[in-house]
Amino acid sequence: MAPGQTCPYTHRMPRNDARGGHTRGPSIRDVARLAEVSAQTVSRVSTGSDAVRQETRDRVLRAMEQLGYSPNHAARALRDGRFGSIGLLAHRFDRTGESMITDAVLRAAQAEGYGVTLVTVQDAAHDGWTPAANRLRHQTVDGLIIIRSEGHSTEQLALPTGMPVAVSDSRVHGVYPCVVSDELNSSRMAVDHLLSLGHRTVHYVAGPEDSEPARLRRAGWRTGLVQAGAEVPEPHVGDWTADSGYTAGTALAADPEVTAIACANDETAFGVLAALHEAGRRVPEDVSVIGFDDVSLSRFTQPPLTTVKQHFTTIGTQLFRLVMDQIGTPRTAEIPDVTVPTELVLRASTAPPRSASVSRAQTG
């Protein structure tokens, strides 16, 4: 071989062990070599093109299996500008709502051959969602699902244009496609239930101030009371946890006037229940308690918890659907908006107050 010329056969350096133990898998070329065909033919087999003779196809398939080949996702993504994956952005994934939605999104996505990549923001108040979303733009995803529950409402969520997105937060109504439960009316429904049992008013243990669902649920409670002409007591502000419910419940238990308590969510209600029990106030004889969410354990409290059921799985499925619709077709002017219905689940934690002499004839 002439000096200064590169030998074509030693040209490709083996660089498999370059990056700490993790070797690159076999490529389409390795398969091609083994099957004695061109790379393109291998590609045809792996994309399911029909223009391959049966015998050739078998040979290629055998080679693939022998090498344990599977197509490189990054190369495909680079080539066709799609990642086959969607991002799921939330504060945390270890709570009932988020984890159920996550599971549902994942199942829906996998059914359509999409992957799901998780993203959190450490401090939503400080970092905000936008940078995280932006980082994802070229990163790895074709679309984005955002579950916002805490976060300052002042911050406007700005996403790269053209990025398919679905948000579970009613604050983006009309800006981004969104899927939510009808928090406000559901909460009102809970209050109406208690009022219709004869309670004079309903006390409230709210969620954190910076949470939109918490705000809506609280507004629903208030509206229910106001429309019924009932007194509106000062709500106790919690943070979704049973702990905060316990604290609020302890205070409420001390007030003999309290006969009905609505809670921002079930966990809070669990804490309230524990506090009432500890204080010797019976549920529902002395005090009625109602929750929100219908987590799986709500059937097993003592007494079983009356609550408003949220269909998290449906929310997750719908969120994915909205994103997929945008990936499939050019964006329409119409911004879709899905409200997932809730339902009142009557169990044993609510009952008429003992002194239910005052009949409330109102029915509207």
Place this chain on the structure above:
Amino acid sequence: MAPGQTCPYTHRMPRNDARGGHTRGPSIRDVARLAEVSAQTVSRVSTGSDAVRQETRDRVLRAMEQLGYSPNHAARALRDGRFGSIGLLAHRFDRTGESMITDAVLRAAQAEGYGVTLVTVQDAAHDGWTPAANRLRHQTVDGLIIIRSEGHSTEQLALPTGMPVAVSDSRVHGVYPCVVSDELNSSRMAVDHLLSLGHRTVHYVAGPEDSEPARLRRAGWRTGLVQAGAEVPEPHVGDWTADSGYTAGTALAADPEVTAIACANDETAFGVLAALHEAGRRVPEDVSVIGFDDVSLSRFTQPPLTTVKQHFTTIGTQLFRLVMDQIGTPRTAEIPDVTVPTELVLRASTAPPRSASVSRAQTG
């Protein structure tokens, strides 16, 4: 221009709107053109190389910002054979253990600049984990964390060689790096606690037969009884749910001989508690109940549940660490194995039996 020659300026076709609305973002070349430098210089800026004059760097950064550029992840992944992402494989993500581990893994991963991609298998018994894991090989991940809880133990998990992996399943001891709680001894600890209170024996509500943790916890319970010379009653087999605990609890409540019940997990214990309460058997006066996991709500049952605390967050963090260690350095012969300690959390659901006349002097 000579015929048959392609005009260099119209060469690149605009194909942005090709795939349904979602346009490709600006590429490194767009930035280069705007900043009037070469693509390589842009690359140098975005990888933080120092060999760029300050003035040039500023010009490039300005161009990046103006175009909203961010580097294409697929291209980078293709180029250096890394995806900057790890896979997390589990049956479901909507239960306490899985969701807490998921959240911990995600936080640890993000802290090191890694993404997390979720994967489930629809039917582990049928599909098995291996195909799912294999699909991930070239797919999108540099490493893999597997949370196995159900799945037939007969199936051996075979992973592509060289794929960094960490498994939360003691069945792969010595085969793959793994992180687990010491289920067996923890469960024994729970039984010992009850026996030491004076109970003659401890009844058991087990997890599903095809779950390894369930099997270990059950074995721990049995060992505890056998070593203490106590009678070993037939366990009730549940499926981790409060529902199954309720069913078992109803049966157990009917047997006046039963004074102590250990449960495969907290949810099951919640069901048992509900059944006992409904049957009029008091806890802990008539029957002691102990759980496993220490989910957040366990403090708020009536009475508060004595249980064995699992540190899910630690498990998640450790799993990620084990995977990272393999990505960073060539694989060592030693297969690491982490056992995360548990602790007995004493609350109010366990107490000596009422007829605690039989003193058990044994101590170990």
Place this chain on the structure above:
DNA sequence: TGTTGCTATGTTAACGAGAACAACCCCTGG
């Protein structure tokens, strides 16, 4: 003044896959 040595920048090639096109086979029909 020409060589050396450095810094800043540009050029080339390659990562793996697949669309577009070219080329080849073999068979049929004029």
Place this chain on the structure above:
DNA sequence: CCAGGGGTTGTTCTCGTTAACATAGCAACA
């Protein structure tokens, strides 16, 4: 016997990025 055509297979090129190498500019120094 050769043109035409369908069925298979191979070649080329590109996606966006960056390592490796090449080059240009300039200062220091003998």
